[in-house]
Amino acid sequence: MNDATQNPPIDGSEGVLTGGDGGAKSFYKMARVLDCFSRTRGSLSLTEIVERTGMPRTTIHRIVASLRDIGLIDQDGRRGDYRLGLRMFHYGSVVMANLDLNRHAHPHVLSLHQITGEIVHLHMFDGSQMVCIEREEMGDVRNTTLTVIEAAPVHCTSVGKAFLAFQEPDVLRRIAAEEGLERRTEHTLCSIEALTADLELIRKRGFAFDLEENEIGVQCVGAPIRDSRGRVFAAISVSGPTSRMQQARLLGLSGLVTATADRISTELGWLG
DSSP: OOHHHHSOOEETTTTEESSSOHHHHHHHHHHHHHTTOOSSOOOBOHHHHHHHHOOOHHHHHHHHHHHHHTTSEEEOTTTOOEEEOHHHHHHHHHHHHTOHHHHHHHHHHHHHHHHHOSEEEEEEEOSSSEEEEEEEOTTOOOOSOOOSOOEEOSSSSHHHHHHHTTSOHHHHHHHHHHTOOOOOSTTOOOSHHHHHHHHHHHHHHSOEEEESSSSTTEEEEEEEEEOTTSOEEEEEEEEEETTTOOHHHHHHHHHHHHHHHHHHHHHTTOOO
């Protein structure tokens, strides 16, 4: 079997795979439709989906009907627009409950919290923002399953920038276009140029700072977590009030945070 068959190239203009079987083509097209939805565009008309995918209207109509039949897409009875169905939430809940990341990372997250005495966050990228998988803090007595997903912006948090620094440039451009680079505080980097320069520094030193960029009075240091193939898909951070998290302490904690991230990555199969 040649490489073209194993990894068929994508013809972006028509949304068609070259090579492979019809089933693979259908799954690819369905994924293209599902990818059209985002937090800022949670409801789309058929015409908008056609425009976003570049696929023929008849094809989109057929795919949307199939996705609706199996509950992956719902349709507004009054407006006729489409949105992701509750079955997607079910699948997401199953994924969250069975994450290798959570299982392997927990003892390291707990240890980092005990050593630093500060809040520790473990986040992973969900395609638009960083979703909190685990949080450890003093006096944390939550014993129930998390039902509201906590999320953090990518462009102005240490976990987000630690992730973003190791992605292809088009990821930043897509997030800027779809989600926007919201000015959360006076310190937020709101331009692609300023953020790109900061990400270059993060790549060189291996960790990221949030210097009151997301919330006034809170500063953080975060480091990237890699999967078995070395791809950064998550991050861990230590955060606290600015009064305690001055530059010298942030720099001192950066080694602990980076070492913790590397240990988690190693447990996930990364060879370094």
